[in-house]
Amino acid sequence: MDAEPHGSTRRESLSHHEIRALLKRRVLSFFLDWVIWGYVAYAVMFFLNHYWFTWIPAHWYDTLALPSWGWSVTIAATLELTVILRSSGRSLGMRAFGLDLRPTSGERIPVLRRLLRILCWHLSVPLAFAGFWARPSRPWHDRAGGAVLVSTKAEAEEDNASPDGGPVRRPEKRALTTQWGIVALFLFGLTFWLGWLIVEANLSTLASRASKAGDLFRKIARPDFRYFFTEDPIFVLRRGTYSILDLMVLTLFMTLLSTFLGTVLAFPLSFLGARNLMGFHPLGLAVYTVVRGFFNIFRAIETLLWATIFAVWVGWGSPFAGVLALTIHTIAALGKLFSEQVEGIESGPLEAIRASGGNFFQVIRYAVIPQVMPAYWAFTLYRWDINVRMSTVIALVGAGGIGTLLFYYKNEGEWSVVGAVVIAIVAVVWAMDYLSGWLREKVVR
């Protein structure tokens, strides 16, 4: 083979688009490198702090606290480390994004040129951010370093396109014996170790205090069904007294109502949140973006948070608050699932209905709905399942339902009655789980 070709890129002129793409990969690869080194540096500091620096001031010990200058030094040091390592050709980020640093002439970049590149980087990149970047394809530090960043992806494509198939590839290795595998394994190990220390995991406490939990379990295991049918005269919620069964029935109606309302409202919205129906028209795109944004934001806010909001709004302990919270989250979660289902349908029938002169609504009614109905049913039942489980917890923040009793007796320390409530909840959740699973199977056909 020729000794020369490492030099300049094979194709001298890159299009504007290619330069932008290369620049983007370059920046992303840099940040990947920086994040990895930053993480390693953070871990090293944490370990030093935890295991060896027992002489440091007490308020530093075993905390994440660094001195006031600590974070800025860490950031600057890892940044520097990244620049140095990238200039010496040690960069995971470059490999990940298919980039390679090559000399513009000769076999390899001399050490002095590499040092020059590191020095120039500190001038070139800040200036580039300030808007003084003459040529994004070859920034100043690259030129000073006698180096050029090339895309190995593009090269591989050209090699594949060439008739002789390019240079012989190395055979595939097992995933964990590649450099990537080793790095991944290292990072996993590091994360586990670091996490174990940070969350203060302690197996010996778990074992030594097991007797405490034992007491609790013994009480729960002897459930007290005193208040199962008869109302507890002491427990008063919104001027009413309730038995476990009363609140269980109430909770079931909460889930039914919220699932029903949520589905009915998510159904029409799901068509507006589907890319393939809304098309590329500016108005369609706007509607799509708004609806999808609504789904994503309202889904990201957990039911528990919605319950908190509505409990304040309509009153603490009111089941209506729970219904509202469950409904809102159901709309967003189902809407997203529904929309994705619509996006996955066959486009042929849509085309056929359009070709016969059908309008938007007729396309939905005759081409979309028949295709998505089974999945819609399945998702709705699945959501009902989730709502049943969720409805028992939201009482914690005052959204009513059976959970109110659970947390009341827990706070009273009446663990035997808690046991009875738990059994009632488990029975209902299990039954609903079974029922919805059975219905789903029937419906999907």
Place this chain on the structure above:
Amino acid sequence: MAQAEHLVIDRLTKVYERGQVVALKDLSFSVKKGEFLVVIGLSGSGKSTLLRCVNRLIEPTAGSIRLEGVELTRLSASHMRRVRRGMGMIFQQFNLVKRSTVLTNVLAGRLGYTPTWRSMVGWFSKSDHEMAMANLERVGLKEKAHVRADELSGGQQQRVGIARALMQQPTLLLVDEPVSALDPATSNSIMQYFEQVNREDDVTVLTSLHFLSLARRFGTRILALKDGGIVFAGLPGEIDNARFKEIYGEDAEEVEVR
């Protein structure tokens, strides 16, 4: 009597924005009333794009399409929907709603004539139902009316597609590779339905086909596309070996489909 021009296409161009692919370049031709025009050409030569430009399922980039004197490229969306009612379309993959019954699929051909609220609840008029059964009888599938569409064979599904297109009472049929997904024997019988519709109902047929033998047999005129341009337009008999190689490339051999 000189037959009237049914469809006049003038300098039609379609460029796909992404990748700047030119699918159709400067096509000009016309279709006479009652004609059976077959468009042939390799895959990717622009046949499907051409057919979909005619009813504007694909928006043409430039050029004009005139249907019985009406310029289609500048029509509003709702006006275009009304024009589409008169143009039936048949698809390579049949494009039936598989989970719906055959009857529902056929009735969907009437959607352009049905008010939106009625179609939402699925109340098609009695005459629509009668017409659907008549059309199903015509394609020999009357007894399958209440069967789900995906229970039918490929040939039967295409016949449902034909019945659906006939529900529109079209004056023009746009047929996109109707037999590519079917075996040769079924292909022939499907093509005969188009021939029958063309002759008996006086419907103009514009169809794309892969096989030259079928094009020769059924077409009254042939249009050959290559890379989005017309390389041949004339009678079926005029395609000799040299023309064939010009259309399909040097290495091609003609295959018989009976």
